[in-house]
Amino acid sequence: MQEFSSYKEKLLTEQIEEQILDYITKEQIESGKKLPNEFILAEKFGVGRSTLREAVKLLVARGVLEVRHGSGTYVTSSMPLDNDPLHLREIEDKISLAMDIVNVRLILEPEIAALAALNATEEDIKRLRELCSMVEDKIINDEPYIKEDIEFHAFIAKCSKNVVMGQLIPIIDTAVLLFVNITHKALKRETIETHRAITDAIQKRDYIGAKTAMLMHIIYNRDKIKEIKDSRNSDR
Amino acid sequence: MQEFSSYKEKLLTEQIEEQILDYITKEQIESGKKLPNEFILAEKFGVGRSTLREAVKLLVARGVLEVRHGSGTYVTSSMPLDNDPLHLREIEDKISLAMDIVNVRLILEPEIAALAALNATEEDIKRLRELCSMVEDKIINDEPYIKEDIEFHAFIAKCSKNVVMGQLIPIIDTAVLLFVNITHKALKRETIETHRAITDAIQKRDYIGAKTAMLMHIIYNRDKIKEIKDSRNSDR
Numbered sequence: 517m518q519e520f521s522s523y524k525e526k527l528l529t530e531q532i533e534e535q536i537l538d539y540i541t542k543e544q545i546e547s548g549k550k551l552p553n554e555f556i557l558a559e560k561f562g563v564g565r566s567t568l569r570e571a572v573k574l575l576v577a578r579g580v581l582e583v584r585h586g587s588g589t590y591v592t593s594s595m596p597l598d599n600d601p602l603h604l605r606e607i608e609d610k611i612s613l614a615m616d617i618v619n620v621r622l623i624l625e626p627e628i629a630a631l632a633a634l635n636a637t638e639e640d641i642k643r644l645r646e647l648c649s650m651v652e653d654k655i656i657n658d659e660p661y662i663k664e665d666i667e668f669h670a671f672i673a674k675c676s677k678n679v680v681m682g683q684l685i686p687i688i689d690t691a692v693l694l695f696v697n698i699t700h701k702a703l704k705r706e707t708i709e710t711h712r713a714i715t716d717a718i719q720k721r722d723y724i725g726a727k728t729a730m731l732m733h734i735i736y737n738r739d740k741i742k743e744i745k746d747s748r749n750s751d752r
Numbered sequence: 753m754q755e756f757s758s759y760k761e762k763l764l765t766e767q768i769e770e771q772i773l774d775y776i777t778k779e780q781i782e783s784g785k786k787l788p789n790e791f792i793l794a795e796k797f798g799v800g801r802s803t804l805r806e807a808v809k810l811l812v813a814r815g816v817l818e819v820r821h822g823s824g825t826y827v828t829s830s831m832p833l834d835n836d837p838l839h840l841r842e843i844e845d846k847i848s849l850a851m852d853i854v855n856v857r858l859i860l861e862p863e864i865a866a867l868a869a870l871n872a873t874e875e876d877i878k879r880l881r882e883l884c885s886m887v888e889d890k891i892i893n894d895e896p897y898i899k900e901d902i903e904f905h906a907f908i909a910k911c912s913k914n915v916v917m918g919q920l921i922p923i924i925d926t927a928v929l930l931f932v933n934i935t936h937k938a939l940k941r942e943t944i945e946t947h948r949a950i951t952d953a954i955q956k957r958d959y960i961g962a963k964t965a966m967l968m969h970i971i972y973n974r975d976k977i978k979e980i981k982d983s984r985n986s987d988r
Contacts, residue, residue, distance in 0.1 A: 678855055
């Protein structure tokens with residue numbers, strides 16, 4: 517019966533993993549914020565602390581949680597990094613996939629930025645400006661900035677106060693990181709300028725300004741992908 | 753401690769849900785076949801009948817089981833329709849969720865219909881017309897048509913030839929079935945008319961026509977949800 521019982525344990529750990537993810541969504545615990553301690557969570561989910569710890573480990577591996585020793589467990593992202601709910605991993609033509617993703621972003625994200633200008637709270641705007649600066653600092657210091665970039669866009673989706681947008685954008689934008697990170701570091705100046713313009717417009721409650729700034733941001737990305745796609749085609 | 757104990761109950765229900773799924777797979781119970789009665793299953797899984805019934809309800813919502821009153825519980829599919837990648841199950845305000853979903857659809861699906869008018873193959877259009885007729889027949893015969901309806905919309909997304917759209921739309925539209933099926937059967941005439949208009953426009957390669965027909969279709973749904981939302985608010 518050894519095999520059965522370890523299967524059940526695995527199943528239970530994965531269920532708790534899923535429940536922690538659901539809990540983060542439901543309680544809207546943002547990245548950087550702390551989870552309740554393991555005694556509270558173990559009781560909440562009706563499991564032992566060792567099961568809870570295993571589930572936390574899985575979420576650390578997936579980039580969702582971070583354990584800071586002597587301090588607690590923090591949310592680093594509400595979206596698991598290995599998550600591929602759109603099953604895009606299988607797609608072979610990565611440049612066409614990059615184009616498909618940017619075309620979806622082009623439809624969704626300008627509208628989301630407009631909604632964020634209408635619905636963001638003052639506290640949201642403060643956080644958005646922090647995220648904007650974080651991306652900028654990384655770019656200026658020539659460090660990888662794509663995680664912070666995704667966090668910036670995901671947070672704008674949260675500011676729209678549409679829960680479906682809040683869930684969709686991290687999935688779509690994380691797909692860029694996972695599969696088709698071809699424009700990264702190619703658009704440094706443009707990213708700094710358009711991110712600032714988006715943040716400013718949301719702060720000023722400029723609905724159309726937020727939409728057009730986001731459009732411009734994504735058009736820069738699309739043009740870059742088009743350039744890469746065309747140069748590949750002319751190689752043939 | 754009310755909240756904690758209901759969390760535990762929920763966990764148990766989901767474990768039983770998973771065990772029923774495993775049981776269907778292991779016993780190879782095909783769709784259309786009957787499950788053992790609830791006394792037998794409750795004893796088999798070592799839970800009370802009320803927990804078992806809750807688990808059955810979840811599987812009904814996931815398109816796996818169907819309860820025929822006075823007859824028994826039947827398997828309709830061994831594959832759950834969902835795995836809730838957007839984590840919408842936890843969201844409590846279902847009418848606001850319905851509005852959030854329809855607002856996302858309003859942004860995405862008209863653009864997708866336009867792309868389908870540009871990119872659908874002749875074979876695609878034949879299949880689209882079949883799906884359109886299937887929904888219509890179900891509506892005319894007063895049968896549930898939401899699964900066919902989702903298939904119609906998911907197929908249009910496939911016709912857009914954008915792989916990300918093709919993956920996104922089934923997830924978003926299935927969320928309607930799973931969580932917020934509040935307009936179903938309220939818009940029969942409108943659904944027949946607008947589905948036909950969408951299909952005709954795609955067939956005629958009428959880019960703008962496909963977009964406007966889809967807009968109209970989703971606006972009917974949004975207006976209905978708005979009506980339900982407003983009437984709930986005025987009840988308070």
